[in-house]
Amino acid sequence: MTDAPILEIQDLRISLPAGGDRPYALEHLDLTVNPGEIVCLVGESGSGKSLAANAVMRLLPEPHVHVSAGRILLDGEDIGAKSESEMRAIRGDRVAMIFQEPMTALNPQKTVGWQIDEVLRLHTDLDRKARRARALEILGDVHIPDPASAYNAYPHQISGGQRQRVMIAMALVLNPRLIIADEPTTALDVTTQKQILHLIKEMQRQHGTGILFITHDFGVVAEIADRIAVLRLGELVESGPAEQILNHPSHPYTRALIAAVPALTPPAHKDLSAAPVVLRAQGLAKTFAARGGLLSGRRQAVTAVRDLSFELRQGETLGVVGESGSGKTTVSRIVTRLLDADRGEVVIGGHDLIHADRRQLRAMRRDIQMIFQDPMASLNPRKRVVDLIAQGPIVHGVPKAEAHARARELLSLVELSPAAAERYPHEFSGGQRQRIGIARAIAMQPKVIVADEPVSALDVSVQAQVLRLLADLRDRLDLSLLFVTHDLRVAAQLCDRIIVMQKGEIVETGPTAQVFADPQHPYTQALLTSIPGRDWQPPKLTDAA
Amino acid sequence: MSLLLYLLRRILQALPVILLIIIGSFLLIKLAPGDTVDALVGDMGGADPAFVARLRQEYGLDQPVLVQLWRYLVKLAQFDLGWSYVYEQPVTKVLASRLWVTLLLMLGALSSAFVVGVALGAFAARRAYSATDNVISTLGLIFYAMPSFFLALLLVLLFSVKLNWLPVGGIRDIGAFHTGWKLWLDIATHLVMPVLALALIYLAFYMRLMRTSVLEVMELDFVRTARAKGAGDARLMFHHIMRNALLPVITLLGLQISTVLGGSVVIETIFSLPGLGQLAYTSVVKRDLNTLMGIIFLCSIIVVLVNILTDLVYAWLDPRIELK
Structure with a gap:
């Protein structure tokens, strides 16, 4: 193997169509990938990192977006x-x-085998039998259990992690010189993410492939990178060996990005045992019933939540963590009664929310409010921000003028300008929209806020700001927070206590610091060891905001 | 085995639907003023009331509506569609002599509309917003906007009157007494214009839908994956895009088969084809209840069967859908 670089990007510039917010998606990009090296291209949304990848494949949506300079x-x-x-x-x-x-x-209509076979058919003249043997071999290499049955399966019949293994098998089947991985683990659970990252590294070591790894997640970067290049709005701000960038970043933007990565150090344990209990959930259960009957097919019943009990004290943040399918979102829905629980009770201020009648329920809604994951989808695009925020109080009988005045106050509380009141949701960025969502929730002056993955759709620097705002509001307004998340770093930053859920059951619960330091249940231990870059402590950077 | 069970269950589910259609249409027809006897007597130029009353009694039309309905249902359960007093033949025989004409017309029109529409739509999408696309889309819009009777008349004017290539109407050349292959050829030439007139309208539907659907699928992630694998344009279109893009078109096709039955009334009348549509029209005018109910019964069975078939095709195209 020679040491000549596999990929060299020299002074690359990619032009955007005229009339956009900037003329070039990328400018002056220099990047080299050597054999057997993993280069991470890091940046937030809009940094042009995915376009750089597509440019290497020459798959840009030409002629609107095209390479206008560089090689x-x-x-x-x-x-x-x-x-x-x-x-x-x-x-x-x-x-x-x-x-x-x-x-x-x-492709949902083709079997896994067909799709791997296609690569071989396009690039080799192997016969049918040889191609099948090669496909089965590569499926075995990426550790798919029972390659023969996976070969005949359709993509929807295998799990998300296995699908990503199939993608990797498809990429590796011809032993390419270079693999471009565009956020390959972002959509996966942490434990699966760990396995896939491990697999990518293993494959790369075996074959000496160069990998251009695109990601926004510094945890993943710390786990996998040999060298790092940081992009910001189409400009390369810093590049160098991983160790140097992660621990001694020099550019202010890199420093800010790294400072925004939540450290895995939980907050000091607050003693809240004296604080009153504002919400008590007892024996909650929810099963999504088997569907169908006499004349149609039956679907198996799914137990989403099984016998869940917890207490939330005033001023406390309780984290609910778990992977997809653990039932954590169902918890947030039945606690707010957006979904009816089968059994159990949720007591707020002496009343049971689960068994409240229509009128009581409406009054109680005031005490418990939600912040949703997708700030774009959860705000009505046809309403002005002031109406969105004031709507709840108006429904509950606050005079319109008063509600509007209060809405404007709330905007400054969530650090938005009062002028925002007259604008529509689409005029804001994701982080600002989530602030509007928060203002909408606190407009009702609730005792409890249930936040379902409120920062998972946001860039890391914005995520840090929103988390800080939430913590700040919680302390100032003495709110209690039920915080549902899949991201243990986020949970570590904000939560006083956490509940770890698996398959609808609580496997472990306790103060965050204690659970992180000394996890008891094997599942919790697995989750914690799966956090990408757990061995890397983001350096304390004093100057970064 | 599971497919057989599925079919059995679907057919069982269809029975109450067909029963409801029969009861509903029977009552609706009875709500309209006038009956077979009125129409017959009108044709004869009048008759004395005693004769009219005897005729009603003979046909069972003097009974209360519910009794008539019950008698009809009992006969239907024995697969007896009754007697047509207009054609003086069993209804089954009347239907049988006309069903094939309508089926040929429908299948010919729909299959050619589907095949050509899908091909043109995919072609237009591949060259979206080019001159080719504009020409195809504009033509589609014209056919889509034109009423079928007008299109039919234009065709007659062009191919029969001016060019004298094709016969004006009918299903076969009555004086020629063709047999064997010649007969089939004769029928085919008679069907060219009716099929074309009906097909052009539906073709426009499928083309527009296919064009949009292909444009949508082209943007999906797995198409990008296939490009990243090194697949060429033709391969992308045939293996990855078209089959996925067909799904909404199949749905529309299944829904439209029932409307084609209605649309064929106009076409059959213009080209004087002895089909079900024309029969339905005359049965309404003559108040030939038994024939009309027979047509409704037959059509509802066809629609139900087509629906089942559509679901089967859909499941075959999209493996994510399970037949349950």
């Missing part, structure tokens, strides 16, 4: 000079790609 060299050959059919021969053979969403990145 991309693959093994010393200029990609820009290749014809389209030469490019087709390169794609999938010498350069392969792994995408973010394993669900949508595979």
Whole structure:
């Protein structure tokens, strides 16, 4: 193996269509990937990192978005000079790609085997039997249990993690020189993410492949990178060896990004045993019933939550953590009675929310409010911000003028300008929209706020700001927070106590610091060891905001 | 085995639907003023009241409506569709002599509309917003907007009157007494214009839907994956895009088969084809209740069968859907 770089990007510039918010998606990008090296391209949304990947494959949506300057060299050959059919021969053979969403990145109508077979059919002249043998072999290499049955399965019949393994198998089947991985683990659970990262590293070591790894997550970067390049709005702000960038970042933007990564150090334990209990949940259970009957097919019943009890004290933040399918979202829905529980009670201020009648329920809604995951989808796009915030109080009988005045006050409380009141949700960024969502929730002056993954759709720097705002409001307004999240770093930052859920049951509960320091249940231990970059402590950077 | 069970269950589920259709249409027809006897007597130019009353009694039309309905249902349960007093034949025989014409017309029109529409739609989407796309889309819009009777008349004017290539109407050349292959060829030439007139309208539907659907699927992640694998344009279109894009078109096709039955009334009348549509029209005018109910019964069975077939095709195209 020679040491000549596999990929060299020299002074790359990608133009955007005229009339956009900036003329170039990327400018002056220089990047090198050597054999057997993992280079992480890090940046927040809009930094142009995915476009850089597509430019290497020459899969930009031309002519609107095109390379207008610079060169991309693959093994010393200029990609820009290749014809389209030469490019087709390169794609999938010498350069392969792994995408973010394993669900949508595979054709739903074709079997896994067919889709791996397609790569071989396009680039080799192996016969049917040899191709099948090779596909089965690579499925075995990526540790898919029972490759023969996976070969015949459709993508929807296997789990998310396995689908991503199939994507990796598809990328590796011809032993490419370079793999471009575009956020390959973002859509996966932490334990699965750990396995997939491990697999990528293992494959890379075996084959000496160069990997261009695109991600926004510094935890993942710390886990996997040899070298790092940081992008911000199309500009390369800093690049260098992983160790240097992670621990001694020099550019202010990199410093700010790293400072925004939640440290895995839980807050000091607050003694809240004297505080009154504001919400007590007792024996909650929810089963999604078997559907169908006499004349139609039956679907198996799914137990989402099984016998759940907890107490939430005033001023406390209780985290509910778990992977997808653990029932944590169902918890947030039945506690707020957006979904009817089968059994159990939720007592707020002496009344049971679960068994309240229509009128009582409406009065009690005031005490418990929700913040949703997707701030775009949860705000009515046709209403002005002031109406969105004031709507709840008005429904509960507050005069309109008073509610509007209060809404404007709330905007400044969530650090938005009062002018925001007259605008519509689409005029705001994701972080600002989530602030509006928070203002809407506290407008009702609730005792309890249930937040369902409120920061998982946000960039890391924005995420840090929103988390700080939530903590600040909680302390100032003496709120209690039920905080549902899959992200243990986020939980560590905000929660006083956490509940770890698996398959609808609480496997462990306790003060966050204690659970993190000394997890008792094997599942909790697995979760904690799966946090990407857990061995890396983000350096304390004093100057970064 | 599970497929057989599925089919059995679907057919069982369809029975109450068909029963409801029968009862509903029977009552609706009875709500309209006038009956077979009125129409017959009108044709004869009048008759004395005693004769009219005897005729009603003979046909069982003097009974209360519910009794008539019950008698009809009992006969239907024995697969007896009754007697047509207009054609003086069993209804089954009347229907049988006309069903094939309508089926040929429908299947010919729908299959050609589907095949050509899907192909044109995919082609237009591949060259979206180009001159080719504009020409195809505009033509589609014209056919879509044109009433079928007008389109039919234009076709007659062009192919029969001006060019004298195709016969004006009918299903076969009555004086020629063709047999064997010649007969089939004769029928085919008679069907060209009716099929074309009916197909062009539906073709526009499928084309527009397919175009939109292909444009949508082209943007999906797995198409990008296939491109990243090095697949060429033709391969992308045939293996990855078209089959996925067909799903909404299949849904529309299944829904439209029932409307085609209605649309064929106009076409059959214009081209004087002895089909079910024309029969339905005359049965309404003549108040031939038994024939009309027979047509409704037959059509509801066809629609139910087509629906089941659509679901089967859909499940075959999309493996995520399980037949349950």
